[in-house]
Amino acid sequence: GALVYQYPRRTICKSGTSMRMECQAVGFQATSVAWYRQSPQKTFELIALSTVNSAIKYEQNFTQEKFPISHPNLSFSSMTVLNAYLEDRGLYLCGARTDSGNTLYFGEGSRLIVV
Amino acid sequence: GDSVTQKQGQVTLSEDDFLFINCTYSTTTYPTLLWYVQYLGQGPQLLLKVTTANNKGISRGFEATYDKGTTSFHLQKASVQESDSAVYFCALGSSGSWQLIFGSGTQLTVMP
Numbered sequence: 001g002a003l004v005y006q007y008p009r010r011t012i013c014k015s016g017t018s019m020r021m022e023c024q025a026v027g028f029q030a031t032s033v034a035w036y037r038q039s040p041q042k043t044f045e046l047i048a049l050s051t052v053n054s055a056i057k058y059e060q061n062f063t064q065e066k067f068p069i070s071h072p073n074l075s076f077s078s079m080t081v082l083n084a085y086l087e088d089r090g091l092y093l094c095g096a097r098t099d100s101g102n103t104l105y106f107g108e109g110s111r112l113i114v115v
Numbered sequence: 116g117d118s119v120t121q122k123q124g125q126v127t128l129s130e131d132d133f134l135f136i137n138c139t140y141s142t143t144t145y146p147t148l149l150w151y152v153q154y155l156g157q158g159p160q161l162l163l164k165v166t167t168a169n170n171k172g173i174s175r176g177f178e179a180t181y182d183k184g185t186t187s188f189h190l191q192k193a194s195v196q197e198s199d200s201a202v203y204f205c206a207l208g209s210s211g212s213w214q215l216i217f218g219s220g221t222q223l224t225v226m227p
Binding site: 004006032034042043044046049091093095097102103104105106107108109 | 147149151153156157158159160161164202204208209213214215217219220222
């Protein structure tokens with residue numbers, strides 16, 4: 001079955017420092033990846049949509065300068081949160097998708113705690 | 116724009132109770148409707164999905180029917196167990212974009 005692994009599961013970083021998170025698809029080809037942030041209240045914010053060999057599309061309020069994303073092949077994507085501050089706290093989820101359909105398969109998430 | 120509404124923030128039941136979680140959606144395109152379940156400390160897992168009107172998705176005792184007339188995709192289970200305690204998210208995928216739009220989630224607590 002489709003599995004998505006995210007690493008690290010949890011990071012505590014000092015305000016103003018950066019955190020890089022990775023997303024690995026196993027058992028399928030992740031042609032597209034959606035990065036979401038889930039708030040403590042459980043709501044989802046879409047950060048960006050990434051398709052291999054295409055430009056990454058960022059949602060309003062999220063920029064490449066703040067959340068650079070790499071999606072070099074069909075099994076791997078990474079995202080960095082640069083200069084993290086308190087408002088960047090949350091669970092960052094990677095949802096991977098194959099060519100067909102709208103189903104996203106999520107990893108366990110990378111939780112960012114900023115102190 | 117497209118949207119998903121889950122009105123119930125929390126549902127508390129006892130084991131063997133009937134579960135009903137409300138979900139309505141709004142879109143101008145042909146939707147894919149999904150339910151995800153998120154257990155404590157984990158990421159969302161796909162529970163079931165339906166792409167054709169009037170069809171029912173069934174998984175692990177849960178079922179949901181895509182009702183085009185009422186634009187609803189309510190989740191039901193005949194008899195819940197304590198292990199079903201989790202947050203349930205209704206999600207909408209539209210034909211114009213492959214991103215998913217999530218509802219606000221319903222926290223289900225099942226008492227033993």
